[in-house]
Amino acid sequence: MSTGFDREQGEFARGARAAVVYPDLGGSSRDADARLEETAGLALAIGIQVEDRLAFRLRQPKPGTLIGSGQVETLAEAVRDQELQLVVFDASLSAVQQRNLEGALGCKVIDRTGLILEIFGERARTAEGRLQVELAHLDYQAGRLVRSWTHLERQRGGFGFLGGPGETQIEADRRLIRDRMARLRKDLEQVSRTRSLHRERRQRAPWPVIALVGYTNAGKSTLFNRLTGSDVMAENLLFATLDPTLRQIALPGIDKAILSDTVGFVSELPTQLVAAFKATLEEVITADLLIHVRDVSHPDSEAQRDDVEAVLADIGVAETTPRIEAWNKIDLLDEERRAALSAETAQRDGVMAVSAATGQGIEALRTMMAQRLTAGHRRFVVRLDPSDGAGAAWLHQHGEVLDHWVEDDAAFYEIRMAAQDHDRFLARQDR
Structure with a gap:
C-alpha cells in the first residue's frame, strides 16, 4: 500500500504525514492546545502521523477557505517544508472550502466530521455498526459530490478518506446515494425493532439496565471490564469502543442487572453520527441508571462533562434518569489532588472517585449503584x-x-x- 497523496485518486494511506489545524474563532470553553491535542489523538486513532500542530486565530471565517489568505500561505509552506500529505482541520468545512484548500495546499484536506466518520468506519465491528456508519457517511458525503467516493464497494474498514487494497472507484450521483441511504434506513429499522423486542423481554423479566456513558477515552470499557470481569477492548485510544456490549452483573441486594458499555461521545459529535447511532443509543435512553464516567485527570474534564450532557439531551435522555458521576483515573493524579478530590466527592451527592485501572473505589461505586436503583423502592x-x-x-x-x-x-x-x-x-x- 503506497503512502502519500494521490492527486488522481484523491486518497491517502494509513501512516500519512499530517498537520492538525485549529481555526480559533473564540468562544470555546477549551484552549487551543487542548483542541489540537484532542484532534491529534483522533488522527492517531486512525493511523495518521501528526507532524505539526497549528492554531490560527480568526476574526471571522472566510467563505472560500475558512482561514485567511496569509494563514493559507503559512500552512502551504508547512506542507511543503515537512512534505505533508494531509491537513486535518478541527472545524467543519464546506465542500467548496475543502476543495479550495486542497488546491492551495497541494495535499488532501479533511475536517473534524470526516475524520470521526473515518474512525467509526474502521472501528465498527458488527453488521449494525457498519450500517450506521455507512449511513452517516453517505449523509455527510451527499453534499460533497466534488470528487469521486469509494465507500459503496469496499473490502476493508473505513469509508472514503483512507486508501486501501481491493477498492473500486465509483462515480457517485445523488440518486445512487439516496437509494443506498433508503436501503440502509430500512435495514436499521429492522435492527431497531429487534432491539425493542429484546428490551421488552428484559422489561418483562425485569432486570434493571445500567448504561455507561462518557467522553471518549474516559475509561468506560476499563470500568466495564472491572465491574463484569469481561475483556472488552479497552485501549488508550479515542473511540476504542463503538458497538454496544451487554453483560450481566450482580450488585449488593440486586441479584441481576444488565450493564451496557456504549460508544464514547466527543465535542461537536457529527449530527450524522448521532442520528445514525440512534438505535444503539436507545440502550442509553431507556436505561434505569446512567454511570457518567469522567476522566478527572484530563485538563478539560468539566468541558467534556458538558459535551456529554449535551449529547444525552440531544438523543432524548430524560433529565430525571438517575445518574452517578464516576470520577475515573484518580490513579493518575498526585497525592494532593487526590485528597482534594476525595474531599469534594464527600460533599457531593451521586459522585464517586474511582480508578477502573487499579480497582480503587469500585466496591463503593457498586454500593452506590445499588442504592440508586433501589432508591424508589x-x-x-x-x-x-x-x-x-x-x-x-x-x-x-x-x-x-x-x-x-x-x-x-x-x-x-x-x-x-x-x-x-x-x-x-x-x-x-x-x-
Whole structure:
C-alpha cells in the first residue's frame, strides 16, 4: 500500500504525514492546545502521523477557505517544508472550502466530521455498526459530490478518506446515494425493532439496565471490564469502543442487572453520527441508571462533562434518569489532588472517585449503584402459601427480602421493592 497523496485518486494511506489545524474563532470553553491535542489523538486513532500542530486565530471565517489568505500561505509552506500529505482541520468545512484548500495546499484536506466518520468506519465491528456508519457517511458525503467516493464497494474498514487494497472507484450521483441511504434506513429499522423486542423481554423479566456513558477515552470499557470481569477492548485510544456490549452483573441486594458499555461521545459529535447511532443509543435512553464516567485527570474534564450532557439531551435522555458521576483515573493524579478530590466527592451527592485501572473505589461505586436503583423502592409485607417456591424465588429476584416468618400456615415476607413490582406480584397472585 503506497503512502502519500494521490492527486488522481484523491486518497491517502494509513501512516500519512499530517498537520492538525485549529481555526480559533473564540468562544470555546477549551484552549487551543487542548483542541489540537484532542484532534491529534483522533488522527492517531486512525493511523495518521501528526507532524505539526497549528492554531490560527480568526476574526471571522472566510467563505472560500475558512482561514485567511496569509494563514493559507503559512500552512502551504508547512506542507511543503515537512512534505505533508494531509491537513486535518478541527472545524467543519464546506465542500467548496475543502476543495479550495486542497488546491492551495497541494495535499488532501479533511475536517473534524470526516475524520470521526473515518474512525467509526474502521472501528465498527458488527453488521449494525457498519450500517450506521455507512449511513452517516453517505449523509455527510451527499453534499460533497466534488470528487469521486469509494465507500459503496469496499473490502476493508473505513469509508472514503483512507486508501486501501481491493477498492473500486465509483462515480457517485445523488440518486445512487439516496437509494443506498433508503436501503440502509430500512435495514436499521429492522435492527431497531429487534432491539425493542429484546428490551421488552428484559422489561418483562425485569432486570434493571445500567448504561455507561462518557467522553471518549474516559475509561468506560476499563470500568466495564472491572465491574463484569469481561475483556472488552479497552485501549488508550479515542473511540476504542463503538458497538454496544451487554453483560450481566450482580450488585449488593440486586441479584441481576444488565450493564451496557456504549460508544464514547466527543465535542461537536457529527449530527450524522448521532442520528445514525440512534438505535444503539436507545440502550442509553431507556436505561434505569446512567454511570457518567469522567476522566478527572484530563485538563478539560468539566468541558467534556458538558459535551456529554449535551449529547444525552440531544438523543432524548430524560433529565430525571438517575445518574452517578464516576470520577475515573484518580490513579493518575498526585497525592494532593487526590485528597482534594476525595474531599469534594464527600460533599457531593451521586459522585464517586474511582480508578477502573487499579480497582480503587469500585466496591463503593457498586454500593452506590445499588442504592440508586433501589432508591424508589418501598417496604411491603406480602403473604405466600408456604409451598409456593416459585413465588418466594420471584420475591428474591425482584426485591430485597428483609425478613421472613411463618404464621397461621402462611409465609410472610417483608420485602423492599419498586411499587410497580409489588403491583406485578399482586397480579401474579390473582392469576
